[in-house]
Amino acid sequence: MTATLYAYAFLDEFVLLYPVYALLFADTGLSVGQISSLFVLWSLTGVLFEVPSGAWADAVSRRLLLWLGPLLGGAGFALWVLFPSYGAFAAGFVLWGIRGALGSGALEALVYEELELLGAADRYARVMGRSHAVGQSAAMAAMGLAGPVFAAGGYRAVGAASVLACVLCAAIATRFPEHRPPKGDGDGWAATLRTGLADAHRDRSVRGALLLVPAVTAVWGALDEYTPLLVRDTGVPEPAVPYWLMLIWAGVTAGSLLSGPAERLGRAGFAAVLTASALALALGALTEAPAGIALVALAFGGFQLATVLADVRLQHRIEGTGRATLTSVASLGTEVLTIAVYGAYGGLGSVFGHGTVFALCAVPYLVTAAAVARGRGGGGSTQ
Template sequence: MTATLYAYAFLDEFVLLYPVYALLFADTGLSVRQISSLFILWSLTGVLLEIPSGAWADAVSRRLLLWLGPLLGAAGFALWVIFPSYWAFAAGFVLWGARGALGSGALEALVYEELELLGAADRYARVMGRAQAAGQVAVMTAMALAGPVLAAGGYPAVGAASVLACLLCAAAATRFPEHRTPGGEGDHWAATLRSGLAHARHDRSVRGALLLVPAVAAVWGALDEYTPLLVRETGVPDAAVPYLLVLIWAGVTAGSLLSGAAESLGRTGFAALLAASALLLAAGAITGTPAGIALIALAFGGFQLATVLADARLQQRIEDTGRATLTSVAGLGTEAVTIGVYGAYGALGPVLGHGTVFALCAVPYLVTAVLVRAPRRRR
């Protein structure tokens, strides 16, 4: 199963449009406000579909959703390059958001339960960390290839390569093993949703794990969209921006690969990881120099490691019933906080500058570290 998972994770992120789609929008004539509205539409789609898709994954085949999602992504990318316009971009983002929602929850639940069936549930963090590292290597590879492909064939060539990657990703998903039996006719997805949410209401440890995932994953995930602007603000020429972005993604990849070794971190170690990453983020952003980007890379690597560990702790606390549903609840929280970060950044960025806003975004992580480390209240 792990080979299929790593191939799926690589192909899922091997999209040459990723590093250049903002250029496509700008070259089509979209304003910054219009581009921002597309990002918000993308996140809102995830918010609306996250929990229903998770409940659907618990009621039907999870493998079905994992190969259906990339097909929606392929359709969206095709729209972008065949009919480049605001409304085509909006439709593509809706399809892309639906693609993400279908995979979110379903993938984690399938992997955890297949490992559990093999008696290897304790390897979940290590396996998922490596899968995310494969995806991050795909992102860096796509960054390296996007420029030459764009120069050779323009946006149609980049779009065609992206559609092909999505189709190959869907084909890889059909190879996932799934020994779980989907719910029967009486096990409607709405009933599955109610069952999963009831489990969260009655289990305090599950509620805490559900809150921890968006607290760790959302802020740095939103900041990633603004890293090109932060890098440009350091004064480097535009031609050097992709290379510094690759440095940041190398840090993220390292964080994924360290997840297996860090599985044994307790509350104190986890809090220290968040606090150290927050301080690195603030220090790197405030310097305003290319050297500071190395500190940002270390910070993002720490946040990625914390994200994998937070997901692993959530999976360990969920009973078999409603696993994909509750994972999607965590995903919903992440999307909701992400929209808030986009809004705050849009308000503060033009006034304070990118470096200052990045530094301010370290504060929520320091607060989370204090809460994680705080002694648990006794009943």
């Protein structure tokens, strides 16, 4: 299964459109406000479909959702390059948002339960950490290849390569094992959703784990969209910005790879990771020099490590049949908080520079670290 997972993770992120789609929107004539509205639409789609899709994954086949999602994403990318317009971009983001919702929860639940069936649930952190690292390496490779492919064939060539990656990703997803049969009792996804939410309401440890995931994931995930602007503000020439972004993603990849060895970090260790990462983010952003980007990369690596460990903690605490549902609830919280971060960044960015805003965004992590240290959301090890 792990080989299938790693291939899926690679193709899922090997999308050459990622580093240039904002340029496509601008070249089509969209204003900054219109582009921002597309990002909001993307996030809102995730909010609307996240939990229902998780319940659907618990009620039917998780593998079905994992191969259907990439096909929807590929259709959205095709719309972008074949019919470049605001309407096509909006439709593509809706499809991309649904694609993300279908995979979120379903993938984690399938991997955890297949490992559990093999008596290897303790390998979940290591396996998922490596899959994240593979995906992040694919994103860096896509950044490197997007330039030459774009120079050779423009947006259509980059789009065709992206659609091909999505189709191959869907084909790989059909190879996932799934020994848990779909439910046949007629209850449907609505009943599955009610059961999963009831489990979270009854179990305090599950509620704490559900809250920890968005607290750790949302802020740095939203900041990632603004890293090119932060890098440019340090004086880096625009043609060199992608290379500094690759440095940041190298830090993220390192964080993924460290998740296995760090799985047994206790409450104090987890809080220390968040605190050190927050301080590195603030210091690196406030230097307003290219050297500070290395500290930002270190911070993002720490946040990625904490993100994987928060997911591990949630998976270990979920019992019963609603694993994908509850994982999607955590993702829903992440999406909602991410939209809030976008709004806060927009307001703060109109007053302060990007370095200052990044530094201010380190504060929530210090608050979360303090809560974890006191045992209000991170208690114990990830086991």
